[in-house]
Amino acid sequence: MSNANEQMAARYKNNFLKEIEEQAEMGEWVKMCMQCGVCSGSCPTNFHPGWDHPPQEIFMMIRAGKREEVLTSNSMWMCTSCYNCYVRCPRKLPITHIMHGIAEYAYRLGVAPKFQPTLHLSQTFWNNCTKTGRVNEVKLTQSLYFKDGFMAGIKKGLEMKDVALGLVKAKRLNIMEALGGGHKCKDIKGIQAMLAKAKELEAKRKAAKAAA
Amino acid sequence: MTSVVATNQTILVVGGGISGMTAALEAAETGKQVVLVERNPWLGGRTAQLYRYFPKMCHPTCGLEINLRRLKANPRIQVLTLAEVTGISGTKGDYSVTVKLTPRHVNENCTACGDCGKAVSAEIDDAFNYNLGKIKAAYLPHSMAYPQRYVIDRSIVGTPEADKAKAACKYGAIDLEQQEEVVSLKAGAIVWATGWKPYDAEKITPYRYGEFPNVITNVEFERLADPHGPTGGKILRPSDGREAKNVAFIQCAGSRDENHLRHCSRFCCMGSLKQTHYVQEAYGDAGKSTIYYIDIRAIDRFEDFYAKVKANPNVSFIKSKVARISQDKDQNPVLWGVNTEGYKRYSNPHDLVVLAVGMEPSVKGVDIPAEVMADSSGFIMADPANAGIFGAGCATNALDVNRAVQSATAAALRAIQVVNKVARAEA
């Protein structure tokens, strides 16, 4: 287990619920769940066997202190941000954001599943779009396909060939972007500085809570 | 012109459902003068629209028969139907009340012989049966309607249809000239027993009520099971009249939900447990019921009723708030969700889905014509500042019939306390 993880586990001893409430975005809502299951049923239903644990079950596991099972789970990473659970919850829990929050926390602690494709996507996307302020779709797709190493990338690349070609034909994928070209913001520096500050502030806020 | 005899020792009861009738009867049978005001053209309220009661599976109309006999035998109660209180002024022990009377267009000469109904061809929605069927525009609201008099629906007044009805009546009972009138009366105390309304199921959009014909509400299901109902007591699908043998009951349809009703409506669990008996009664072992629930609230001694239903192999329970309903090509509603006891996904087709819609106080949204205090759900709260106006029954809380009647009986005493005080003061 990672260092950060051990620290937090120690800090919150046996109270995983409290840990989530303080450290995960919207975590303070978890305690309000009444286990009706409408969120679980609302999650895109063709996704099985996608979910090990649907939201309502995750919440129950948090209350039951199943820390490792929750943080290392794949489940939160299956969220497509469709917001069905969010709008149907009779207790008005912002479930979509809670799922994101728990996932983000697991990642922050370094205990999220290794090679979790959605996590990788999230990293890649954010790094891509914050690099220049705007998404470079070609580089995005490249880095996605090559995430499992070069050969796999080629394979995936071939798989996706038709897709890519189609887009290129339709002038919706600009190979030029791969070579330094492509869209970017003017004030990249400002954006970087701004984001650095934001990261710093957020880390401070969460640490303060843990310290309290 | 309608004349009402009332003094500041009179008790005004607003609402002629079982709570209002009870409050009125208990007070009158204790020697008090009572004016009973009801918005419908008939007394009995929503209990009269139920087929059976839990847990005894007996018939509400049986109690209604007794209450009506008590009423007919009691000269101290004046009943105003098609009447709504429009204003209350004054204070405890001395209220002045205005009541708006909508014309029935049929006077006390009516013998309920039915000739006007035969003469008229125009049809209107059958309100008593929650609009599941149609009735003639000259109608007796239902077999136990009191007063036992026909009603000429306003929609035909001024049309040849109404003239047909008038011509058919041998007893001069039809008065098409009747106008809306407002009567004023005194009252020493007021019992507010305006009851409840089923939560509007169309607002629960994932269940597609109003879009899918085979998704109905619990109150509508009562009418399907009742021999007086639109299907003569047969449980049939609205879409195609086919027998509905595989019925789903969705609990907390609107209740316990911050997007709809925050409170638990209390009666719906027992209501659905009761309604599984209707399915069993109609189709024997071919009738299957499934109850989708969060918590089964079969409170206190009702537990044994729940236990009996649970023991019935034709009834299954799934701990789940149904996420959404879709419809297959045969118009079977398909329920989607997860059984939370051990995370089991389901997508179950049923012949018919009954939404156990919750209880919304009728006073909600309506401005009660007096400073009556209501909580944020719209239920009337006991309020020292209005010590002469008392809530009763489901206007005060989500109650089953039994508790509503208790509440109404209590309200009657509170009202009597006020008028007795007035009497002592004037003696």
Next chain:
Amino acid sequence: MARKEYAFYPGCSSQKGASASNYLTSVESMCKTLDIKITEIPDWNCCGASISYAEAGELPRHVMNARNFALAESNLPGQDIVATCAACWLGARESKERLEHNSGLMADTQEALKEAGLNIKAIPEIKHMVEVLIEDLGYDELKKPVKKPLAGMKFAGYVGCQTNRPFGIHGESFENPVYLDKLIETVGGEAVPYDQKVTCCGGALAFSEPDKAQAQIKDIIESAYDNGAEMLVTPCPLCQANTEVYQGQINKKYGTKFNMPVLYYSQLMVLAYGGSAKEAALPGNVIRARKLEEFAGK
């Protein structure tokens, strides 16, 4: 002086050469016809989209949107922000809501913005282009310029998620929103009823969990076909891309014969307003909408 002016937030996908460039093209010609002036927010940046949650965390995501607010506010004062991308719109609206209801978050955001020499006074209203059309103009206004009704053409209005939940278009139900159907009818087309109208296309998981996402997409297209639709219509670039570009792969995997064009509402409107195939950016569709191309030719 146009009758309406907005600070335009196209978003990354709706840039020249990007995956939704055809959306941009059609929106621009649509706005011209409707006399709506959209001015791009100078140096706008990515909204971060939903998917960035893990790497970005909370504050940085809001800060990214806040920067756009600040830029719009200072450069295009008094103008509402209009986004064409569902994700941009949702991301921006979420940030606006969160910042306005959480003073601590707002303070931190301002502090971060300072690093880029910006700050927020009051966050402008944030609208999706659909809201501009329906709420600011109204269906009647949208009908007026129709020269060539898309008569006899059957479309499945695919609303998807993010223009629908959690905020949604005012007055629409989450389960069965009808604004797309109404737009289709406004331009003379026929909107077919089908039950996958708000099914999720998988969103960003089309990249990370392709099998699962494509299973969803299959349901959507299938249901559209079953109910007699010839084309799909969407308000969202990601929905458009997902439902369009993977049809080939789905055919391979499931042995289906999908070949259903997926258009933006804006493309239909441009055509109905008499615009050319080019103005409607029909060539931008990977699955060519032949029927519409002929229609535009006539």
Next chain:
Amino acid sequence: MAAEKKHAAYICSGCGLGERLDIAALEAAAKKEGKMQVVKTHAFLCSAEGVAMIRNDIDNDGVTHVAICACSRRAKTEAFNFPTTAISRGNLREGVIWVRPDTDEARETTQEMAEDYVRMACAEVKAMTQPSGNPNTGMNKTLLVVGGGMSGMTSALEAAKAGYKVVLVEKTGALGGWAAKLYKRVPTREPFKAPQDNGVADLVAQIEADANIKVYLNSTLAKTAGAPGRFKVDIAMESGPTVTEDIGAIVQATGFSLYDANKLPHLGYGKSPHVVDQAGLEELARAANGGVMKRADGKEVKSVVFVQCAGQRDATGEHLSYCSGYCCNTSVKQAMYFKDANPDVDCVVLYTDLRTPGNGEDFYRSAQNKGVIFSKGVVSEVVPGGNACTVKFHDLILDDKAAQIEADLVVLATGVVPNSGVNIDAVPAAPAEATEGAAPVVEEKPISILNLDYRQGPDIPQFKFGFTDSHFICFPYETRRTAIYTAGPVRRPMDIAQAQEDATGAAMKAIQAMENAGLGKAAHPRAGDLSFPTARLEGCTQCKRCTVECPFGAIDEDEKRFPLFNESRCRRCGTCMGACPVRVISFENYSVNTVGAQIKAVNIPDEFSEKPRILILACENDAYPALDMAAMNRNEYSAFVRAIPVRCLGSVNTIWITDALNSGYDGVMLMGCKHGEEYQCHFVKGSELGRYRLSKVGDTLKNMNLEAERVFDLEVAITDIDTLPRKINDYAAKIQEIGMSPFKGF
């Protein structure tokens, strides 16, 4: 009322009666067989003019008895209301023309039907006198309240506020009952977020300040004798003499006892001081008084588990099978005691169904918001440890059968049992035994609360699980001991808020009972009925059937072992009348004779006429309305039946049946309410007793060597508007099958 009788029949020819029936023939029947001095026909009898005609004959022509031959007695009741005059109703509309086809072949039998109903109405009214009211009334208007808890105090105060004197008897040394032991109570007003003051002190203060309320502490009831309006109650005080109070009516609010947690060793109770029941937790809370919660050994509680349904909702039969209703909210409240004092205390509530109805949902939400954890699980065992207890349970959501929690303290929600005194039905006295005069065998324990000096036992009959609730949904204050009402948790498991509402309602009913007893009027369901039973004791054989069968314990035995009627306890159902083998019991307006005369008034065609006659005796509350409504729906049935409404099947005397069969009726249908556990008879045992009695008719039939089918007992519900006509027709067909009775023309 005029000294000599004058009988009049009024026939209506409206509503199609004139078109369908030969009115002249009806008039003739009323004159000839009906022997009416006055017979008039009106085309619209219920009109102001028609009513005025009758009114005038009564006021100016000395008419004392009126037979109205028009529509059903259930229709136009207000129009035909002549309080001082004996009235009978011949049901020609719902009873005849609406259930018969308008065809030529039907005309003859329909006319016969109508003529019979006219004769029956005349015969009935001639046998009636207008009730004059019960002479032995008691005028006392003092309310006795037994039990000084929340319910009792509320009943006392609410009655006093209405201006009535109250005697309040409490067996302990202080008022307040269980509520006084609560640190706080569940909130009763918005926002329903936090526990509120238990409110006891306030009520006690009000009672002490109220001159209308006399309180006896440390006191019990030694004897309760008499009847509504004239009870004599001996109050035994722990120290000092027994005093006698004159009482008008009684509210019994004797509350509950806790279910004995010692019966739950598997949940650790008794094994560890750190396993308590909810009452035990209240003690700890009162000790902490808002500060940190400590347990018996003084250790601060850092973790607590609440076990719901401990020994409740138990299917094994070992513990309580019911749910006590209030415990979920109580645990929610008690968890807040901990959280409000220290948010870091771990509180877990283990439940199977969380039951917080109404606004309790807000209270539940509030507890979650305070960090109380709710888990759906079934507890198998609580293992006491040295310092902490281990709660083992099956987590139903995570489907973890081996789930367990360590806790400093465990609270068991054990529920309640009612303090309802002696179960007088413990060994039911079957009517059979009764005939030998055997008194119902009565349990020794528990000790009686009311010590009623009643023939039928010392306490209120119990309903389910020992609770004394009413059996009726529409009538929660139905009681089998007139003017004695129970209120609060003794009646049904309930929380304080409900108990106070209930206590107010019970006070209402008790006040009403006193008022009506004073006026000689019956209580529900025949509210206001002035008739009352009288017995010709010279004919009485002291068989005691009446005293045993009376569902309301109205009849005792005097020192000479004759039945002693306590009219103000009587509910006028007529069960005694039906029970009496020598037919000495009758009401002025309802007697063996009023019905017998109707039976005899029917014209019986001869054996060869192919026209059988079937007598229907129908319960007036359910079966008769069902027949009426069938008619309103124009559901036709056989012209061979003649229906007579009876107050209750229990009032049916077998002589009616044997007379009918002797005089040539071909069949008899008895229509009564459902009986048994889920009975629907509004006189409780009426239909059951009636049926039991009539089951004996079989012998009579044998002796007359008639087929058993000639008497048919039918259970009818008020909704049987379709099935009832069908069953009537089936029966008529069967009778024609087995042939005409040989007893005609004798």
